[in-house]
Amino acid sequence: MWFNEACIYQIYPLGLCGAPAENDGIREHRILRVLDWAEHIRGLNMTAVLFNPVFESDRHGYDTRDFFALDCRLGTNEDFAQVCDALHAAGLKVILDGVFNHVGRGFWAFRDVQQKKWDSPYKDWFHLDFNGDTQYGGDGFWYEGWEGHNELVKLNLQNPAVVEHLLEAVRRWAQEFEVDGLRLDVAYSLPPEFLARLRRFAEQLKPEFALLGETLHGDYNRWMNDDACHSVTNYECYKGLWSSFNSGNMFEIGHSLARQFGPEPWTLYRGKHLLSFLDNHDVERIASMLTNPAHLRPAYGLLFGMPGVPAVYYGSEWGIQGKKSEGDAALRPALEIPRKNELTDWVAALAAARQKSEALRYGNYRNLLLTNAQIIFERAVEKERVLVAVNAAGEPFTAHFDAGAGCAIDLVTGLPHDFGGGSLLEPYSVCYWQVS
Incomplete structure (x- = not known):
């Protein structure tokens, strides 16, 4: 599968393109800014682009309003198709963020329930109780939010109509944007039967359509198998990748890698291709995590040399900083044009080395x-x-x-x-x- 040989460039588009934090309803064609990044991404020897949410949402993209329409703050579906065409023409695969566990309070079906209550044909799309309410008040019902976040309304993935709606969205993305895979947000929260259905659907949709699941801890084989995702996020080694340098203890990352991929019979993931990363849209930038800036080069060297599929988060390839304590906006900044320095040259050289070495890939x-x-x-x-x-x-x-x-x-x-x-x-x- 192409994913197993990939070097992935991750973009949080609402941030990179400078969209307002709240959906203001004003259509601006900001997603076209990504066109200016295609040459830079290819120059880094990346082979795929992972887009965090691009569809209509309340605020940050993970609170979807409409799975079929590009967020108005980014532009139109035609704009995004143009971007995807340009990336494909540059030899890059495209992965979209599939947010299937929950939606925003502005999701059209949830709004229908707010208006019609028991009479809404969509009341069974969510986990509702008409004998309660949430902290918002006025809904006339209680509903389950994702991990207690009631701005994120949990979908009822046991409802066939909900599943069909989501699969139809994926079908449309493959047709309209020719996407090559999905990152499944909070895959660890998705029911196994939904993952299995999506896997079968993906196999029929497009050859080698890749499913990457967001997972945190535990046995990743629960979500990475023939009835679920092809790959998952390797948060165990993410921690070791920075703390081994900060603590002067390379044993930490060495033992984690051996536990996951080593020669012992109890090794967990030998032969599998987990997503490796130094940072992403949810965690502190690696340049802010490392206490010694000189460790940036060896940290990237370790990332591209270890088993897995390496991912680079936009801007980190030239060393920008961003602290989690300063909020999500600090991790997802607007950047006009890409920059180039010694670190970007180093990342490009590492990616090139990986691509010409079967041993580094497999x-x-x-x-x-x-x-x-x-x-x-x-x-x-x-x-x-x-x-x-x-x-x-x-x-x-x-x-x-x-x-x-x-x-x-x-x-x-x-x-x-x-x-x-x-x-x-x-x-x-x-x-x-x-x-x-």
Whole structure:
């Protein structure tokens, strides 16, 4: 599947395009700004674009009003089709955010229930109790919100009419925008039978239509199997990717990766392709999380070298900051045009190395060396091995370990490497040593 070989660029469009926080009902063609990003994204050697919500919503996109219409703050369906066409022409796949667990209070069917109460044909689309109310008051009924957030009205996914409505939306997205996959918001909240139905539908809809589920903790195999998602978000390793650097403890990420992908028979996800990331629209920017800015380069090196499908969040490739304590707007800023600096060049080089290496895309995982500040691991397929070496320290380190070979080529720099006498790692460095 194409997803297993992807490098994904994530965009939160309401933020990037500078839409107002509240839906003001004014149509502005802001989504066309993404056209100016296509060349930048391709120059980073990304292969797919993940759009967070683009459809009509109350505020932030996860409170949908209409699954069939682009948010007026972003423009029209025709505008978005133009953007998708441009991205596809640049060789990029397109993934949309599928928000199927809940909708906003402005969702057309919920508004009908507010107006007609018991007489609404849509009252069974939600989990309602006409003997209560919520903190909003005036609805004349209580309803279940997502995890206590009553601005997000939970859909009744046991209702066949609701499921058919959502599947028809997906069908329309595939036809109108030729999308190649979906990110399923809060996939861990979706019923297994809904995931199974969506998986069968996706398989018939379009060859290799990818389903990526948002999951947090627990056994990811619950949501990543032949009757659910193809992949899920790897939040376990997300935490290790930044805290291993901050705490000077590379054992944390090394043990997490070995637990997930290592050679032991109890390994959980060997051969599977979880989504790996340093940051996204819900968490602090990596440049704000790392206490030492010099760790940005090795953190990205680790991201692209580890098993999984790497994702880069817009703006982080040149090191912008954003703190969760400052609110969602700080994590989802408006950016006029993309920038380029040494970090973007580094990310592009890492993505290029990954794309030309079968071992980095599909290889098994095995730790070769672990210290507080260094990690060296092997990614191996039948005809290729790549040794990923990370030095998080501010001084050079000479690594002595059994490489199983005398020489290698660094996939990032193209320079030869001799393992004899120890392998020198420069401060804050990452090497991808290819051994054929």
